[in-house]
C-alpha cells in the first residue's frame with residue numbers, strides 16, 4: 282500500500298492511532314541504479330576484509346541494537362502495530378542472537394571447503410571450493426516483520442562479503458531505515474548498506490538493476506514477477522512467500538500445549554505472520570477439548586494499544602489488511618462456517634482497525650478461508666477421523682511453508698512430518714525457528730524458493746568458485762599425444778577400477794603393458 286504525501290516523501294503512520302510518525306525521502310525508480318553503483322564502489326573493500334573482522338562488525342551491530350533496544354522496540358510497535366512484547370520476542374532479541382551466531386559461525390561456514398580427490402589418477406591434485414561474495418545484493422522486505430526478516434538477510438549477506446541495497450515495505454520505512462543506522466553505528470563502511478524507499482515501482486527498479494541477486498520476502502504474486510525478472514537477467518532470487526500453515530493435532534497430544542501453541546501460532550502479530558497457523562486438523566476424539574480450550578484462550582487475549590505491556594493483540598497493520606481478513610471470515614460464515622468467537626472490534630480511544638482472535642468450525646476445503654492466505658488472527662478448525670485424512674488435507678494446498686504435528690510419540694511425529702509438503706515441520710511447536718538463525722527458513726510449492734538463515738542461507742549469498750592445484754611433477758595421461766595404448770589402458774583400467782571382481786585379473790593381464798606405457802608417459806616431464 283502506498284502512503285505517499287508530499288512529492289519526494291514517504292510518510293509513516295501508527296496503525297493503532299493514525300498518528301503521523303515521520304517520513305523518509307522517497308527514492309524514484311530512476312535513482313535506483315545509481316545507488317546500486319555507489320554500493321558497488323564500497324563493496325570490494327569490504328570483501329577483502331578478513332572474516333574475523335567482518336564478524337567483529339556483526340558483534341558491534343548486536344551491541345548497537347542493545348544500546349537502543351527500548352527505542353527500537355517502541356518504534357517497531359508504533360509503526361507496525363505488534364504488541365511491545367512481540368517487538369522484543371519476535372523481532373529484536375532474535376536478531377541480537379542472530380548477529381552473534383553469524384559472527385561465531387560465519388568464518389567456519391565461509392572457510393574454503395576441501396573436495397577430496399581419491400581417484401588414483403587424480404591423487405596428486407588438490408581441490409577446494411572458495412565461497413566468493415556475489416557483489417551487491419537486493420533485500421526487499423515486507424511490513425509484517427519489518428526488522429527481523431530484512432536484518433537477518435542483510436547480516437548474512439554482509440558476513441559473506443556483499444554490499445546490500447535494502448528496500449523496506451512502504452508501510453514500515455522508519456524501522457527499515459534504522460537497520461542501516463544500526464549497521465552504520467556498528468562502523469560498517471559508509472555506503473555499504475543503503476536503504477531506498479518506495480513501493481512496487483522502486484522494488485521493480487531494484488530487481489531490474491545490476492544487483493547480483495534478489496532476496497525477496499512478500500506475496501506470491503509479486504514474488505513470481507520478481508523471479509521472472511531475475512530469470513530474464515540470469516540472476517538468482519530467493520523467494521520467501523506466503524503460507525497456509527497447518528497444525529495437525531493427534532489424539533495422544535498434550536492438549537494444553539497444543540492449545541497454547543495454536544493460540545500463539547495463530548494470533549501472534551495479529552495473525553500477520555507468513556508461517557502463522559491458518560488451519561487446524563484435530564483428531565475427533567480430542568476435538569471438543571481442543572476447541573473449548575482454544576476458544577477460552579482466544580477470548581482471554583487482550584486486544585488494544587500495542588504499547589501497553591498487557592496487550593496481546595494490536596491493530597491490523599493496515600485498513601487493507603483488516604478488510605481482507607473480514608472478507609474471508611464473512612465468506613466462510615456465509616458458506617456455512619460457525620464463528621465461535623472473535624471478529625472486528627473497536628478499541629476505545631484508538632482509531633485503528635482491530636480484529637479480535639477468531640475461531641471457526643464447520644469449515645470445508647471449498648471455502649476461501651481454507652485455501653487463501655488469511656494473514657489475520659483467524660484459526661479455522663476441522664476435526665478429522667484419521668491421521669491419513671489430516672495429512673491429505675494439510676497437503677491439499679498450493680502453499681508449503683511450514684506445518685506442525687502435535688503428538689507425544691516422536692517417531693510418529695517424524696513419520697507424519699516426512700509426508701508433509703512443507704519447507705519446515707515443527708513437532709510440538711510452530712514457527713519459532715525463525716528466531717533461531719542457525720535453522721534454515723523457507724518453503725516449497727508456492728511458498729517460495731531457496732532458503733534464508735543457517736548454513737543454507739549463507740550458501741545463497743555466495744558464488745562457489747571451484748579451485749584445484751596440481752604440483753606439476755607429473756603430466757596428465759589424457760593430454761596429447763593420443764595413441765592405441767591410451768585407448769587400451771583406459772578400457773582395461775575402467776574394469777580394474779569399477780568392474781566386477783571376477784573381471785579384474787583378466788583386465789590387469791591385458792592392461793599391464795598399456796598401463797605401464799601410460800605411467801611412463803605420465804612421469805615424463807612435458808616437452809617444452
Ligand code: NAD
Nearest residue numbers: 422423424449450480481484485499500503521522523555
Ligand atoms: P508484497 O508482495 O506486497 O510486498 C513485499 C515487498 O515487495 C514490499 O517491499 C513491496 O514494496 C515490494 N514490491 C511490490 N511490488 C514489487 C515489484 N513489482 N517488484 C519488486 N518489489 C515489489 O507483500 P507484503 O504485503 O508486504 O507482505 C505480506 C506477504 O509476505 C504475505 O503473503 C506473507 O505471507 C509474505 N511473507 C512471507 C514470509 C516468508 O518468510 N515466507 C515472511 C513474511 C511475509
